[in-house]
Structure formats: C-alpha cells, structure tokens
Amino acid sequence: MIAPRTTLALLLFAPLAFFAAFFLAPMAVVALASFTTDEGGLTFAHYARILLDQYHWDVLWVTFRIALATTALCLLIGFPLAWYLVRIVRWRSWRRACVILIVVPLFTSNIVRSFGWMVLLGRTGLVNQGLMGMGLTERPIRFLGTETGILIGMVYILMPFVVLSVGNALAKIDTALEDASADLGVGPARTFWFVTLPLCLPGAVSGAIMVFALAVSAYVTPALLSGGQITVFSMLIFQQYSSVFDFHYGGALSVTLLVLTLVLVTLAGRVGERGRRAA
Amino acid sequence: MIARLLIRIVALAAMAYLVLPLVVIIGASLTETSYLAFPPQGLTLKWFGVLFDDPSYVSAFITSTLLALAATGVAVLLAVPASLALARYVFAGRAAAASLLMSPLVLPYVVLGAALLQFGTDFGLARSFEALLVGHVVIVMPFVLRSVLPLLTPEQRALEEASMDLGGTPLATFFLVVLPQIRGGIVSGALLAFISSWINVELSIFNTTSALNTIPVKMFNYVQYTIDPTIAAVSAITIVAAALVIILLDLLIGLDMLSERQQP
Numbered sequence: 001m002i003a004p005r006t007t008l009a010l011l012l013f014a015p016l017a018f019f020a021a022f023f024l025a026p027m028a029v030v031a032l033a034s035f036t037t038d039e040g041g042l043t044f045a046h047y048a049r050i051l052l053d054q055y056h057w058d059v060l061w062v063t064f065r066i067a068l069a070t071t072a073l074c075l076l077i078g079f080p081l082a083w084y085l086v087r088i089v090r091w092r093s094w095r096r097a098c099v100i101l102i103v104v105p106l107f108t109s110n111i112v113r114s115f116g117w118m119v120l121l122g123r124t125g126l127v128n129q130g131l132m133g134m135g136l137t138e139r140p141i142r143f144l145g146t147e148t149g150i151l152i153g154m155v156y157i158l159m160p161f162v163v164l165s166v167g168n169a170l171a172k173i174d175t176a177l178e179d180a181s182a183d184l185g186v187g188p189a190r191t192f193w194f195v196t197l198p199l200c201l202p203g204a205v206s207g208a209i210m211v212f213a214l215a216v217s218a219y220v221t222p223a224l225l226s227g228g229q230i231t232v233f234s235m236l237i238f239q240q241y242s243s244v245f246d247f248h249y250g251g252a253l254s255v256t257l258l259v260l261t262l263v264l265v266t267l268a269g270r271v272g273e274r275g276r277r278a279a
Numbered sequence: 280m281i282a283r284l285l286i287r288i289v290a291l292a293a294m295a296y297l298v299l300p301l302v303v304i305i306g307a308s309l310t311e312t313s314y315l316a317f318p319p320q321g322l323t324l325k326w327f328g329v330l331f332d333d334p335s336y337v338s339a340f341i342t343s344t345l346l347a348l349a350a351t352g353v354a355v356l357l358a359v360p361a362s363l364a365l366a367r368y369v370f371a372g373r374a375a376a377a378s379l380l381m382s383p384l385v386l387p388y389v390v391l392g393a394a395l396l397q398f399g400t401d402f403g404l405a406r407s408f409e410a411l412l413v414g415h416v417v418i419v420m421p422f423v424l425r426s427v428l429p430l431l432t433p434e435q436r437a438l439e440e441a442s443m444d445l446g447g448t449p450l451a452t453f454f455l456v457v458l459p460q461i462r463g464g465i466v467s468g469a470l471l472a473f474i475s476s477w478i479n480v481e482l483s484i485f486n487t488t489s490a491l492n493t494i495p496v497k498m499f500n501y502v503q504y505t506i507d508p509t510i511a512a513v514s515a516i517t518i519v520a521a522a523l524v525i526i527l528l529d530l531l532i533g534l535d536m537l538s539e540r541q542q543p
Binding site for chain 2: 004008010011012016019023025026027029030033077078084085088096100101103105107109110111112115116117118119126156159160213216217219220224234237238241242247250251257262265
C-alpha cells in the first residue's frame, strides 16, 4: 500500500515540474529582463519609457477601444443568435447544423478567417460590390487598414464564444419561471428584463470576458486587416522580439499587457460573480 | 411578434456573416485564374496540386501535424495524473496548482511565445522543434484538464474504491476501472488540444524559422505579402479538416448543447 502523500506527489510531480520549467521560468525571465539593464542592474527605465510616452498610451487606447467595441458588438449580435437557436428554432437538425457552422470557424486558424475578410473587404471585394450594386455607395469604401475593417474581422472571430456561452445559459433556464411571471400578469418585455436576462447574465459575462481577453491580446487579425496602418499593443511586443531584439523593453511591454489583461479579467469576473449572486 | 421577427432577421444575418468568409475561401481556391477571384472563374483543383508539389508546404504540413500530435500526447500524459490529483486529494496549494495549470487559457499567447523565445535563447533551446513543443504543451493542457476533471465524480470514485477493496492493485484499477470511465473526456479534450495546437500562430511565430515552419505561421508570413489561389487552397484544406473534426466530435459526444433541457 502506498501512502496517499506519495501517490499525490507522484501524480503531481511531472505536470507541475513541466509548468515550472516551461511556463513559470520563461515568464520569470521576461519579468526579470523588464526590470534590468544589459549590465544586470536594477532599473525602472523600461516601464518609464512605456508609461511616460504618449505614443504608448495612444496604442493602448486604440487596443482597448477595439477590444471594447468588439465585446459590445459580439454581445449585441451574439445574444439574438443564441436566443434564436435556443428559443425559436424548432427543427433539431437545423439547430445542429447551425451549431456546427458556428463551431467550424472556431476550429479554423485566425489567419484563414482573417484572410477571408481580406478578400471580402478589398476594393473590388464582394462587400464593396454588394454595396455599390445596391447603390449604397458610389465609390468603393476603404475597409482594409481602418478600425472598421479590424472590427469586422475581430467580431467575426470572437462572436462564437458569446453565442455558445449565452446559448448554454439560456438552454439551462427553467421556463417555468418565465411562465410563472407571465401568469402573474407581467408583460413579456418586463419578464425578459427581470427574469430571463438576470438568469443568463453569468453566461453573457463569462463569454464577454473571454472575448475581451482575446481581443486585447489579438495579434494576427489586427496585423492582417490593418495593412500596417493601425498599431495594437501586441504588435509592439512582436516587433521587439522579432526585429528589434530589445528583450528588456519587450519584457516590460509583455508584463504591461499581461498585468492589464489579468486585472481586467479579474475585475470582470468579480462583476459577473456579483451578478450571479444577485440573480 | 415583431421582436421575434427582428431576432430571426438578426440571427440569420449573423449566420450568413459567420459562414461567408469560409465559403469565399473555398470558392476562391477553385478558380482557374492565377489571381484570386470570387465567384471563381471556371472550376479546377490545380491549386491543390501546386501545393503538394511545393516541398516547403509539405514539410510545414508535416511539422504542424507532428507538433500537434506530440503536444497532445504529452499534454494527455501530464493532464490525466494532474486531474486525478486535483479531484482526489485535499492539500495545501491545491487551488494554486489548479489555477496555475489552467492559466494559459487567459494568458496572451504573444507574451508566452516571446517568453519562450527569450528563455530558450539563454539555454540554446530557441527556434527548435522542442521549443515549439513545450510551448504547445503548456497552452493545450488546460483543454484536456477541463474535459477530464468533471468526469472524476464521487460516483466514479466509488467504483474505483470497490476495485481496490477487491484487491486490485492501483495500476490495474487505473487501467481497468478509471481509464474506461474518463476515456470520453480524454478523447474530446485531446481533439480540442490537437486543433488549438494545429491552428496556433501567436505562440509558434517566435520559434519558427524558414526551415522549421508550421502551416499557420507559413500562411501568415505569406498572406502579408501576396494573396493568390494557392493560399486559398491551403486555407480550404484547413477548413475542411476542421469541419471533419467537428462532425466527428458531434457524433462522438454530441455538440447539440443548445437544446432546452427537458424538464423531468
């Protein structure tokens, strides 16, 4: 008979050692580099360079503006789609086909999906052809290299997360609660606002957190759809590590993005938790 | 009624929005023209032929597949014991261990990729298959953990104890009792892990070279300079592969998670 402690140690040793060696240690190296100079002295200069420079604040603002707009649009479009799939569709096979069609993009690389939009949003792309064909615009609209273009691609890529998490929450709601509200003479709009919405809020919040975290750190989609015109924060990190090779400054940029992401995810999690308790 | 109609319109428009880019890519990969055209002009599979004649694409396909297979394998070997430990034992630091192992899910991959490059440079590990592998194991392990952990329930535990009481050795109990019970979770977790490794750019891009390249990174570097039917053909292959995996997952575990639960 092996003692429980020994078994526990045997089970956990390899996974924890692996994470310590290839996850914690690399992160520590980056954090350390961000606080040191080439000679190994302690410095805050790299952070000062980021925080005291207007350019970095501009890039951060663009990054957060795109991430916030992406999250809002994902909720705005994803919620009705989830509602439609859970509450309106009566034909099981159609719902199943829709779920598969929503998941397929999730399983396809960001490149492929952004590439699709590069083709669609070009000067002579299908979107501009359609808009001109309907007489909505006379000249092709420039999408690539604008925030609108990036936004179209990001919402496309991240919306499935919202649809799945809201849809899951909606499907779990006991409809007897809504019936009870209706029986008590409450109108459909008020029932939705006071009964249904609070019940699927946790799902919406967790979906939104996921979308926001992924949007803030997105690299591929902005890189492809910005055409070099717009810079987001992850591009700064990539530049430092791939062409400038300033690991100290790059490390400080990485730590900044990491801390901001974690703080926002934790904050949003708290809000979601409160919503859940109130519900 | 009007609200219902509105929801229907938004939902169908959203579905079209989700499907359109994939249709355009597959369509464009079939064009006979040497430039990208949608709707395709004429129908041909020649771009797929061009692809398989290009050794750099073939080797990238092989690298991506080997990497995803190896990362998934290692992740399963590490995640199964870890989930047993997390589900079965109460110990100091349990919550910390769990959040450490799950944290790659919310971490910016760009940061981890950069970290592995810098860390690897110090140890001569940078820009090698091993450097790619360890990073991929870290990011895909949470998927396996997340699908195995919920299966280690008290009911499952009871059977395990019964086996031990009847004189089964821990190893025999694991392979004959526990493993069959959590197999479904391992398979679906492994599929998710495989896919996330196969499509990753943000992490891989730091440690790839022109000789050691994965398909998504190769595509990323290519698309920034040229757009042509070859790249549409690679994309089409990945879309079809993803669709096949999902249909497989659907048949295996059922993806219809949006049906309203029947009230008992």
